[in-house]
Amino acid sequence: MLTAALVAMSSAMAAPAAEGVRPEVGKPLQDAQKALQAKDYAAARDKLAAAEKVGSLTPYETYIINRLRAAVAASLGDAVTAVAAYEAALQAPQFPADEKAATYEIVARLSYAAKDYPKAARYLQQYRDAGGTTAATLSLMPQALYLSGDIAAAQREMLAQLAALEQAGQAPTDLQLKLLASCAQKLQDDAGYVLALEKLLRYHPDPAYWPDLLSRVRNQPGFSPRLMLDVYRLRAASGTMADADDDIDAAQLALQAGYPGEADRYLRDGYARQRLGTGPDAARHQQLRDLVARKLADDQATLAEGDKAAASQATGDALVSSGLNRIGYGQYEQGLQLIQAGIAKGGLKKPDEARLHLGYAQLQAGRKTDAHATLASVQGADGSAALARLYALLP
Numbered sequence: 479m480l481t482a483a484l485v486a487m488s489s490a491m492a493a494p495a496a497e498g499v500r501p502e503v504g505k506p507l508q509d510a511q512k513a514l515q516a517k518d519y520a521a522a523r524d525k526l527a528a529a530e531k532v533g534s535l536t537p538y539e540t541y542i543i544n545r546l547r548a549a550v551a552a553s554l555g556d557a558v559t560a561v562a563a564y565e566a567a568l569q570a571p572q573f574p575a576d577e578k579a580a581t582y583e584i585v586a587r588l589s590y591a592a593k594d595y596p597k598a599a600r601y602l603q604q605y606r607d608a609g610g611t612t613a614a615t616l617s618l619m620p621q622a623l624y625l626s627g628d629i630a631a632a633q634r635e636m637l638a639q640l641a642a643l644e645q646a647g648q649a650p651t652d653l654q655l656k657l658l659a660s661c662a663q664k665l666q667d668d669a670g671y672v673l674a675l676e677k678l679l680r681y682h683p684d685p686a687y688w689p690d691l692l693s694r695v696r697n698q699p700g701f702s703p704r705l706m707l708d709v710y711r712l713r714a715a716s717g718t719m720a721d722a723d724d725d726i727d728a729a730q731l732a733l734q735a736g737y738p739g740e741a742d743r744y745l746r747d748g749y750a751r752q753r754l755g756t757g758p759d760a761a762r763h764q765q766l767r768d769l770v771a772r773k774l775a776d777d778q779a780t781l782a783e784g785d786k787a788a789a790s791q792a793t794g795d796a797l798v799s800s801g802l803n804r805i806g807y808g809q810y811e812q813g814l815q816l817i818q819a820g821i822a823k824g825g826l827k828k829p830d831e832a833r834l835h836l837g838y839a840q841l842q843a844g845r846k847t848d849a850h851a852t853l854a855s856v857q858g859a860d861g862s863a864a865l866a867r868l869y870a871l872l873p
Contacts, residue, residue, distance in 0.1 A: 507543070510526045514546065519550055523551075530543060537570065544567040565585065568585075579609055585597075620633075624661065629661050633665065633670065636657055640654065655682065672695065672864070675687050688713065688716040688718040692712060692868070696861070701864075702860040705862060705865060707728070707732060708869075715841075722757075726748075732806065733773060738774040739803065741806075742771070745763075745770055777803070781803070781804070785797075793825030793826060794820030794825060795820065795825075802835055802839065810839070810842060817832070830858030830860070831858065831862050833862075834865060836852050849869070849870070853866040854870070
């Protein structure tokens with residue numbers, strides 16, 4: 479169905495019955511134009527048929543008839559006939575050059591409405607080449623290419639349009655980003671799909687995107703197993719811990735890393751949400767809970783000593799680890815000071831990982847602006863940069 483705006487555009491482009499038309503042709507053409515203006519489209523169509531029946535039409539008379547037929551057909555919702563009439567009119571030497579861009583726009587939209595997507599894409603390109611800039615019209619280009627089956631071209635076009643929107647400080651629509659994601663899926667472009675999901679989370683956040691995104695990030699080539707705990711940190715922060723296995727895996731990874739306070743937090747959340755402590759594995763859940771409780775008691779008794787020992791090390795790695803341990807207990811100021819001291823000390827085995835964890839700690843402490851600046855500096859190819867981008871997307 480054609481929109482009222484498109485019908486109005488077509489009617490506005492209708493040519494008047496001009497001088498140089500024979501009277502026997504001009505009279506029905508004038509009547510057709512009057513009927514068009516009165517929105518009596520069936521009568522306008524009949525008058526055009528009467529003009530054609532005169533026969534031996536001159537090229538100019540044919541041109542005028544095609545102009546009027548295009549407007550009448552569009553008004554009747556007949557996009558196919560309207561497009562054919564416009565295309566015939568465009569081939570005529572009488573067609574004004576200064577009206578071509580507007581006509582390309584109409585033909586592109588009519589072709590899209592008629593589901594002739596290859597033709598829509600061609601006329602959209604002609605419209606753009608002629609200087610057309612209407613965003614709503616040009617936004618049809620990636621869709622037309624996609625529906626034509628040219629997925630790679632649709633992806634390129636969508637990326638270019640997104641870049642222009644972002645540069646102008648405008649947010650892409652949910653549909654634009656979903657189209658980008660679909661292009662990447664069809665092209666088996668995993669990096670492109672991750673990019674689309676990241677943009678969806680940035681502009682149209684929905685927790686449903688997180689599991690797929692985190693799964694793809696962790697499966698990217700070169701992802702370090704050392705960063706699996708960060709995957710669970712992101713799942714916990716995004717509210718996408720799905721079941722008891724998630725709680726247990728997160729707690730065990732935190733315990734292995736030396737952060738019993740963080741491990742305890744995952745278990746407490748699992749019990750509070752009744753994912754843990756029920757079912758056939760309830761006894762195993764309790765065993766882990768007891769182990770964490772013992773580690774927690776031992777660790778809390780030696781926290782200060784651990785910080786001093788970390789400070790005596792030649793490099794900053796131990797200080798960063800001590801700081802993360804404090805963060806797990808919710809001791810944010812102490813934790814941040816230790817992590818920052820460790821980074822300042824230098825000699826780090828994984829400097830990008832340390833900055834990633836500083837950004838995480840700053841988020842935990844509610845310092846979002848500082849966190850985003852820190853996370854933007856993470857460049858590691860081991861998955862740390864990808865995780866940093868995801869931390870920055872947390873609400």
